[in-house]
Amino acid sequence: MLDNTDFEILRLLKANCKMQFRDIGEVVHLTGQAVSNRISRMEEIGVIKGYSVLLDEKLLGKTITAYVTIFMKSTNHGALQAFLNNNESVVEASRISGEGCYILKIQVNSQEDLNFFLDSVLNYGNYRVNISITKIK
Template sequence: MELDQIDFQILRLLNENSRIQWKDLGEKIHMTGQAVGNRIRKLEESGVIKAYSLIVDEMKLGLMFTAFVIIHMKTANHDLFIRFIKERNEVVEAHRISGKGCYHLKVIVKSQDQLNLFLNKLLEHGNYSLNLSIQEIKQQNPLTATIQ
């Protein structure tokens, strides 16, 4: 599916507020709600829109520790490690990286004890370096940066 400027406007507005009514979205881009709805359905059916998401303030939930972990694998076979991180709820993001280390994880835990338990299990797969977040400065959906 080839996207035009209107599709990009719709995606930008949905990214700002995915719960916006089609009628209200249409008013912002000078289209009817029905026409906007048709375009949104096409974007969903073609896979351009894969899902709608929710951003939660972890601090208000009492999730106190955000840690960034760089993993240096012990082995070239990473299958067990990948299975391990996919099963761990405290791992909210995982990226295979180039440069220093093999993987970069974003981990959110409720306590220092929970973090230590996770890190001890992580040692089965490789060594790590750890950085704790002391303040979140910016959180942005990647779409916001690319759709303008």
């Protein structure tokens, strides 16, 4: 369904989703309108699901990044998933196989916020937490 030009457009959008269609067209040798049509088609078929903004969380006060593995103590996964979806501290959440049931990436303002989050997790299961020291990529 996608050709090399589509993949090049996607690469450019991943690098800068605010790039003008005309500028993308110059790189891939298409008009801005042709680029727009290709992007619209990729949105319609679900290849492009949306656009996002990457924030520097530290500048916003989120100084602690932690990875939390949750070990469920019940089969009520729906309640945990609702808690995770409604919690602003949760940046990413995945149900996993292997050691643990879920892995989370959370960002919080303080050690107290981290403790509050972890205390809340105890309603659903036990956890293991790893604190990020430095982001590499």
